[in-house]
Amino acid sequence: MDVYLPIANLSVDGFVIVALGALTGVLSGLFGVGGGFLTTPLLIFYGIPPTVAAASAATQVTGASVSGVLAHTKHDGVDYRMGGVLVAGGLLGAVLGALLFRFFQSVGQIDVVINVLYVLMLGTIGGLMLRESLESIVARRQGQAPVAKRRRHHPLVAALPYRWRFYRSGLYISPLAPLILGTLIGILTMLMGVGGGFMLVPAMLYILGMSGQVVVGTSLYNILFVTIAATMIHALTTQAVDLVLAALLLLGSVLGAQFGTKIAFRLKPDLLRVTLATIVLLVALRMLYGLGIQPDEIYTVAPL
Incomplete structure (x- = not known):
């Protein structure tokens, strides 16, 4: 089914785009990531311009996050107070990210910046x-029960003033920590078209020290509002949001997120982490390969 994308200015197979949306929706429900970290690279591999892919993927992530948040709310898996602080930081980060996006776009380097950020971020987090x-799987196979690490926030977080109680997360920390974290995620959302969950989830666990029971749901709650803001800012400033592309992605992702959430409550956490890490590293390697080869067309002409 050929579908014309007006902003990307090319025709694509609609079923392929829907399938990509379904795949990232499953990842959203499984891991608490918006799925944009995979959507944007796959769209680029498929031939979508990086700027359009990043802006439109943020829209798709919104749909997947709505579905995921509703599913986790049923299991009381969302810390709304923590999520509110993260969202406040994310909105600030989205504005700052928009300024950076326009700057790199004006100097003709936004495509390179997007690809380099993906290689660095995905390679580090995946590794x-x-x-x-x-390490956890090897310890179990050797008959050694892995020592459960006590969730505790980073010493830098403990040093911040004005502490609040986040009851669902089991924390008594300064709101400045999640505010700063949310700001960084908001910048990434604008530049890379991601929800930021692939960074937010580990940071919530190992920097903020949140309870694992609410990490996924709270991550999706933050992603939901930040990607809405990112989509609106992109639509008003860069004009790179392709609504036809976003609609096809949303069609698949909303259904995929519900399916992924059901799987998440049945599979072993170690297996889930290995799967996610492997996917992240494979995407990073493919992006690195793309940066090193000569493109089919060295020069492009774009309207001013």
Whole structure:
């Protein structure tokens, strides 16, 4: 089914785009990530311009997050107070990210910046997650029960003033910590078209020290509002949001998120982490390969 994308200015197979949306929706429900970290690279591999892919993926992530938040709310898996602080930081980060996006776009380097950010972020996060997961699996196979690490916030977080109680997360920390974290995620959302969950989830666990029971749901809650803001800002400033592309992605992602959430409550956490880490590293390697090869067309002409 050929579908014309007016902003990307090309025709695509609609079923392929819907399938990509379904795949990232499943990841959203499984891991608490918006799925944009995979959507944007796959769209680029498929031939969508990086700027359009990043802006439109943020819209798709919104749909997947709505579905995921509703599913986790049923299991009381969302810390709304923590999520509110993260969202406040995310909105600020979205504005700052928009300014950076326009700057790199004006100097003709936004495509390179998007690809380099993906290689660095995905490579680092994927490597750390894979190492920890494999260590845990090896310990179990050797008959050694892995020592459960006590969730405790980072010493820098403990040093921040004005502490609040986040009851669902089991924390008594300064709201400045999640506010700063949310700001960084908001910047990434604007630049990369991601919800930021692939960074937010580990940061909530190992920096803020949140309870694992509410991490996924709270991550999706933050992603929901930040991606809405990112989509609106992109539509008003960069004009890179392709609504036809976003609609096709949403069609698949909303259904995929519900399916992924059901699987998440049945599979072992170690297996989930290894799977996510492997996917992240494979995408990073493919992006790195794309940066190193000569493109089919060295020069492009774009309207001013």
